[in-house]
Amino acid sequence: TILILDFGSQYTQLIARRVREQNVYCEIHPYTLRLPEIEAIAPKGIILSGGPASVYEVDAPKIDAKLFDIGIPVLGICYGMQLMAALLAGGKVHPATEREYGHAPLQVLSKTDPLFEGLSSCFSAWMSHGDRIEAAPIGFQTIAQTENAPIAAMVDTERAFYGLQFHPEVEHTQDADRILANFTREICGCRNTWTMRAFIARATAQIQEQIGGERVLCAVSGGIDSMVLATLLHQAIGDALVSVFVDNGLLRKNEVAEVIETCKQIGIPLVAVDAVKPFLDGLAGVIDPEQKRKVIGAQFIETFKGSVAEMAHNFRFLAQGTLYPDVIESVSVKGPSATIKTHHNVGGLPSDMPFELLEPFRELFKDEVRAVGAELNVPSHVLGRHPFPGPGLAVRILGEVTYERLEVLRAADAIFISEIKAAGLYDEIWQALAVLLPVKSVGVMGDARTYENAVALRAVTSSDAMTADWARIPPDVLARISNRIINEVQGINRVVYDISSKPPSTIEWE
């Protein structure tokens, strides 16, 4: 295990993903984790993350300096490095006069240090810092520099302590994965034991032991997490698993049939619940996006409780696709952050349900779930699917959600997606969607004037949905999509393409 202590950097989860990509297991904990707890984890190495604070601030997050006496290699990144300098004798941090942000050519000064093994002697490093190191602590030597940071990397070889002013976890740093691989493998001696195949074997044994022949209920949405979860469970416990699928009427064209078909293919027993009417009744007259999410969240719980109540005595466990990012107790940079959108997930079930929870993916990142799915032969059209929000098409119909408007949107969306697939663009696009606007405009069809709805198309590229850019779909593909939608979908006479990036816009329109 590599232990990552979090000081509130926006990149902390990225460090963990990069370490896991090296097939090395790691955990993120807040920097407040106490020494005995750290010793109980018995990590082979510790990474101190970056963070927004300045080490000499009164309330700056600190760790117990005894951490440096327990004989475990430490890598401090950015704030983590500055903290090492502040806590170890002789180190000095220079408060910022200005921030350095962006690419900087980094010159490696040591030819022999294992951290930079395999890297060229000058590479581009990603900088994002205010303070910098003025004097390295006693016992350290400088092993890399940039123009603005004379001590861009430092090492105490004897104790295997490293400090990096730049961010080896972000893609912008050249050969970034090599640096973290060198630290975890060469310096800490971790082996490549964290593989999804090993995870599946371990999870299967654990699930079998935990449920001991009792039955498990699993809610599937057709999305990656729940489908992979159901597949893993089915493989582990066979027909002791029953999956429930709620048709809330807010799904895409043919989606219900496809989910049923996929489950059938995999062999997962499925109970489909038709809840279209209660969902649409609940949404009648609702216009505010957050109100829509509340109504849908509440109705989902109602439906689940209702349909499950009849079966409850038959089940002891409820399986959920909770992922590691939901579990990590990260140090929030912004404090209680402003709610931009409340994300309703299947996860938000009430705690008074008569089940014990089964959450086999609690330690996995999303890309790891996808890898587990591939290992379990989950069909690639499921694993490669664009994300789809829990509230479904309700947040893609601006204004009131009605059955008629849903049908119009479903038709337009299906054309958009099928044309993107036909053009071979689906996989390079993170998410593509159609939005029905509460706008009517004038058009002309044949000789007649029309006065109909407008639809907006949105397609973005992204690697994690935190930031996104609009996809540069070739104009001729857009032209074909627009023609088809206007000709084939009754009720639409205008198509526009959304060219906003996130931030400042979001991916969904509501």
Ligand code: XMP
């Ligand atoms: P935004 O629109 O905030 O979306 O840029 C980021 C990602 O989250 C998805 N999304 C949701 N997912 N419930 C969900 O389960 C929601 O209420 C919700 N709202 C947005 C969105 O589709 C994108 O992938």
